[in-house]
Amino acid sequence: QQRSREAEYGLSVVSRARKLATLKSLYQYLTVKTGKLEKNPLEGFDTPKTRRSLPKYLTLEESLSLLRSVGGRNKERDRCILTIFLNCGLRISELTGLNLSDVTGDQLRVLGKGGKERVVFLNDSTREAIDTYLALRPKETATPALFLSERGDRIARSTVHRLVKVHLGEAGLSQE
Secondary structure, eight states, X not given: OOOOHHHXXXXXXXXXXXXXXXXXXXXXXXXXXXXXXXXOTTTTOOOOOOOOOOOOOOOHHHHHHHHHHOOSTTHHHHHHHHHHHHHHOOOHHHHHTOBGGGEETTEEEEEOGGGOEEEEEOOHHHHHHHHHHHHHSOSSOSOXXXXXXXXXXXXXXXXXXXXXXXXXXXXXXXXX
8 A cells, every 4th residue: 555645744735835834934024024034044945736626515415315314402403504504605603603683584694704794695495494493493592693502602613513514424425
């Protein structure tokens, strides 16, 4: 069995590129800003080339299988979260940051990366999943969060990550 070059270095290409960029930035600071060094020792170093892969996605049948497999105590919440992920393309931090006031009719106001706000239009299945969840969501809570944890707080990123992983496993889908 042939070993990959990553094993020789102990780090992936992306990790090495990130570490080299950090060191280059440090030496740039020490030479240009502070003047503590006369020459940047990493000036001639080339950053390792990283390959950007296409995002992984589920087919329609896999998506339906995933949604059918959702069960348990929080099945409406989990099904709603998965439906939003499948149909709206939100980041996990955007989903956990949603408030009740962000859902208006067939629109979802999303606060994205860098504080940028955008509007996502909801299809019928997503709107139906949200309505089903909201009908069962506790009304008397102090938090404005759309998705609640077991304790009634805003749902954590780690909880969402775990529930996605669990439901993918239950549906027999790859988690890679």
